[in-house]
Amino acid sequence: MPYRRPVPADESVPHPGDDSGRGAGARPVPGHDPRVQWVVSLAVVVAGALTIRPMGFGGRGLVVALLFVVNSAALLARRLPEHRVSPRLALVWLTLGVVAAAALIGLSSSGTGYLFAFFLAGHIGYRLETRPALVLAGFCSLLCGAVLYLRLGPGHELLPWMVGLAAGSPVLIGIVNRSHRQAVRAAIEAAESAERAARAEARTAVLTERGRIARDVHDVLAHSLAGINMQLELADALIDTGDLEKVREAHAKAHGLVKESLRQAQWTVHALREDALPLRETLTAMLASSGHRDVLTVTGTVREVPAQAVQHLLRIAQEALTNAARHAPGGAVAAELEFGPASTALRIRNRPATRPAAPGAGSGMGLIGMRERVALLGGTLTAGPVTEGPYQGDWQVEAVIPR
Secondary structure: OOOOOOOOOOOOOOOOOOOOOOOOOOOOOOOHHHHHHHHHHHHHHHHHHHHOOHHHHHHHHHHHHHHHHHHHHHHHHOOOOOOOOOOHHHHHHHHHHHHHHHHHHHOOOOOOOOOHHHHHHHHHHOOHHHHHHHHHHHHHEEEEHHHHHHOOOOOEEEHHHHHHHHHHHHHHHHHHHHHHHHHHHHHHHHHHHHHEEEEEEHHHHHHHHHHHHHHHHHHHHHHHHHHHHHHHHHHHHHHOOOOOHHHHHHHHHHHHHHHHHHHHHHHHHHOOOOOOOHHHHHHHHHHHHHHOOOEEEEEEOOOOOHHHHHHHHHHHHHHHHHHHHOOOOOOOOEEEEOOHHHHHHHEEEEEOOOOOOOOOOOOOHHHHHHHHHHOOOOOOOEEEEEEOOOOOEEEEEEEEEOO
């Protein structure tokens, strides 16, 4: 069954065999062309106009003509949308149509008046629920059979009476069409529901990705640009003192930060493209580029870590190293990567500063970003001073993610 687009809740969905037409926003059910229903209905009306007799402007002919008009209206009313006709009104309309069809059979002397009864009986099965449809179709058969019996008399051949009794049999076709309509409607609703769920999931994924990109941009730009700005401001301040050696040193640090920013930008591009980076090797290179060589300790059995976890752990390490350089300049840094049986832990520790920290506060988003990253992995993050043990007095950032 082809499915092209979802139908909003306020749109009506035409059903198989439904002659209700294309209402505002309606969509035909695949395999059921409403134009066929129009052609069939008009064909019955035209055939009746050409064959039913007598038909005129007086006496019996006038009555037959009026009944023909009523039957035609009842047949063409099949095109009325279901949502505009209540079940009770449909029952009244179809009952009157059946009575008019039986009356037309009884009063006309020839023609195809019986076709109105047949097509109305089929629509009864389609429009009404099964039980009232069967009752009304049985009433149609008995009424048409009784009309023929009374008009032709008991001595007439049996075939016309049987035709009258069979007038309600198309109700079974209508019931089958209604069942098929309900199945198609359920399939369409299921497809629409699945598409809505897929759209919601895609939107959630987009928002998650936006958050990840925002964190990466912050990690690369906010800290790097802040560090470069501090070094340049320091150089400007030193120019007034005439200490060219310190000015050169500040400019050299600024150049180093630019190079480091470019390196971090490359890492960010890799992360955004979801390239798989080796955790241990990349972490070692990151520490070395920050001026901390041979400070990484690896414990436990080394194993492959999912790409997403690697990305977040590297960003956490980058944030921790940047904070250490900003708030504790000159302090020794140590890093530990622990592969436990049920988790992977990354710890970044730094000793207290050995020289004054440059003025200027951070954006305050670094720790929030680290916590968000760990939360996405279902882990925990702690950051603060170590209060006991051999590393007492150090500042430590610890990220623990499940294996």
